[in-house]
Amino acid sequence: MLSLLFATNNQHKLREVREIMGNDFRILGLKDINFDSEIPETSETLSGNAAQKALFIYEKTSMDCFADDTGLEVDALQGRPGVYSARYAGEGCRFDDNIEKILRELNGIENRKARFCCVVCLIIDGKEHLFEGGVNGVITKERKGKDGFGYDPVFLPDGHHQTFAEMPAYLKNGISHRGRALFKMLRFLKEVDK
Numbered sequence: 001m002l003s004l005l006f007a008t009n010n011q012h013k014l015r016e017v018r019e020i021m022g023n024d025f026r027i028l029g030l031k032d033i034n035f036d037s038e039i040p041e042t043s044e045t046l047s048g049n050a051a052q053k054a055l056f057i058y059e060k061t062s063m064d065c066f067a068d069d070t071g072l073e074v075d076a077l078q079g080r081p082g083v084y085s086a087r088y089a090g091e092g093c094r095f096d097d098n099i100e101k102i103l104r105e106l107n108g109i110e111n112r113k114a115r116f117c118c119v120v121c122l123i124i125d126g127k128e129h130l131f132e133g134g135v136n137g138v139i140t141k142e143r144k145g146k147d148g149f150g151y152d153p154v155f156l157p158d159g160h161h162q163t164f165a166e167m168p169a170y171l172k173n174g175i176s177h178r179g180r181a182l183f184k185m186l187r188f189l190k191e192v193d194k
């Protein structure tokens with residue numbers, strides 16, 4: 001069975017990724033290998049950050065690995081927070097501070113269209129491969145639901161009546177930005193394994 005190291009300390013993300021990748025792969029998180037150095041994330045693009053994180057981990061461990069980077073693009077905010085989604089409310093802020101800021105900025109604005117974009121960078125046998133996924137939706141006027149992480153309580157994907165934080169994990173994973181990027185990676189891994 002192929003083992004892949006996923007460059008994250010976010011246990012929610014790790015759980016999602018394990019569910020999406022299924023039983024054909026062994027997915028390790030950074031905690032599993034006691035890796036606790038800070039991972040640099042200084043690019044101005046999602047693909048740049050995903051590649052930077054994956055390369056950093058590869059150089060330190062020599063393991064087949066992958067990293068992802070996600071941005072939430074809000075139309076009425078000219079695409080913000082985008083690549084700065086993690087620290088939108090400032091360095092060291094919590095998920096809820098970011099949500100608070102978005103809700104404040106969209107207060108009274110009717111156009112609430114937004115999308116999550118995700119880039120996954122896989123490094124296998126020393127070579128880099130990029131996979132992208134996205135999902136369109138709207139930012140709700142208030143938080144709904146307790147599951148998930150990040151902006152999930154205020155993201156309502158198009159065609160659904162539950163936010164990402166209200167829906168069961170299998171439903172979020174089936175339509176999410178990360179799910180879509182990882183399904184492409186899965187197809188690629190199954191192709192090269194033939």
Ligand code: IMP
Pocket residue numbers: 068069070071072085086087095098148149150151152164176178
């Ligand atoms: P990163 O890719 O972990 O750097 O994520 C950037 C920001 O987007 C962080 O604030 C995350 O919490 C948020 N984010 C990433 N993926 C998701 C998701 O699936 N749902 C909600 N927020 C997310």
